[in-house]
């Protein structure tokens with residue numbers, strides 16, 4: 265038996281960077297968490313301890329801060345692409361860069377005052393290879409949605425352990441995690457901010473507008489809406505926890521409960537996951553890694 269080195273990558277994870285842009289009295293805020301992972305000719309460092317190909321993770325962190333100063337942070341996808349292209353160009357041994365960014369949104373309260381909005385977190389994962397191949401997956405997580413009606417679940421398979429009662433009118437609630445893959449941008453560049461707003465709107469419209477016979481059906485409707493409306497996107501992956509709302513039995517208190525009082529359980533939860541894509545979507549390569 266011979267032992268060999270398998271896939272490997274390294275980088276600085278979770279560099280928290282806050283960039284303030286001062287436009288006179290009106291200030292703008294970008295609050296991000298940047299994770300870099302580099303790979304390439306890294307056999308020697310693992311096998312012999314020769315660090316000559318290793319751009320320190322400390323340098324990667326410094327680069328994030330310096331680029332935030334020099335270039336500002338616009339759309340997170342553009343900032344991630346800038347960093348990924350920089351790292352693959354900076355060292356011959358670094359062939360591939362993966363840059364993932366989370367963005368926390370702040371709501372303006374005044375010219376220089378903000379509240380951290382309790383809404384979803386915007387995400388992106390960018391891959392860039394020395395050969396010029398680039399992929400961009402944008403996304404969000406913790407987008408919490410709830411319909412108080414318009415949701416049913418019945419006709420399901422049964423076995424001896426099935427106790428679930430069919431539902432013809434239930435609360436449907438979820439916290440969306442989504443990632444959507446952009447078609448290669450070619451020579452142009454995408455407006456990732458507009459794309460994000462369009463996808464988010466499609467997700468909300470499809471969730472609210474679909475009379476749901478299952479969360480699986482709602483998932484497909486949400487993905488299909490995005491792909492139909494946003495031509496720059498070829499694939500979307502959704503993870504939808506079914507945040508169960510159980511009707512509370514109030515009969516011990518002589519009260520009825522006609523779909524009014526619920527117990528919102530936090531676990532366990534159903535987890536419905538799925539991909540919706542163009543039938544001719546290009547090969548994703550490492551886009552989802």
Ligand SMILES: O=c1[nH]c(=O)c2[nH]c(=O)[nH]c2[nH]1
Pocket residue numbers: 417428477478479480506534
């Ligand atoms: O929308 C649903 N999908 C399921 O697969 C499922 N399973 C379950 O117990 N409740 C539900 N609801």
